[in-house]
Amino acid sequence: MKRSVLFFVSLLMIAPPAMVLAKPDDSHALQGVEQGKVVFDINMAEPKKMTLYLDVIRETVDDLVRQGVEPKVILAYRGLSVRLVSKNRDNMELTDFEHLDKIAQQIADLQSKGVRVEACSVATRIFNVDNDSLLDGVVPVGNTFVSLTGYHAQGYASIPIY
Secondary structure (H helix, E strand, O other), X not given: OHHHHHHHHHHHHHXXXXXXXXXXXXXXXXXXXXXXXXXXXXXXXXXXXXXXXXXHHHHHHHHHHHOOOEEEEEEEEOHHHHHHHEOOOOOOOHHHHHHHHHHHHHHXXXXXXXXXXXXXXXXXXXXXXXXXXXXXXXXXXXXXXXXXXXXXXXXOEEEEEO
């Protein structure tokens, strides 16, 4: 048993990185797809958890590009999640500030890759988030339920983040 483990470890040491880290593709699902149209329906108010999801969304954008598909991605924040895309932290826990900083960086990074970020004005009104306090580039929309309806009619897939 020890011998086979040593062989595997030594193989990893001499194998080309691509061989060790090769990532499976999504060619079956992406047959004939030129644009990856997806709207992430975000209704989660946990800052730490949001940083994980934003990392996965970033990987999704990168994976679409890697596989020759143009990403057309929208993040639609609604409900209490609008607090996560606001510069105003009055109603947030001090322990969340580190995660909120990371969220701001992640959103800026995604925006640099062409991702559109929206915040529901119904939610900002209900939860007292001033639309002027939204992170740079976050666009307030009238009602996320209406915009989600429009995106679905335009052929966008919807992925819930709750």
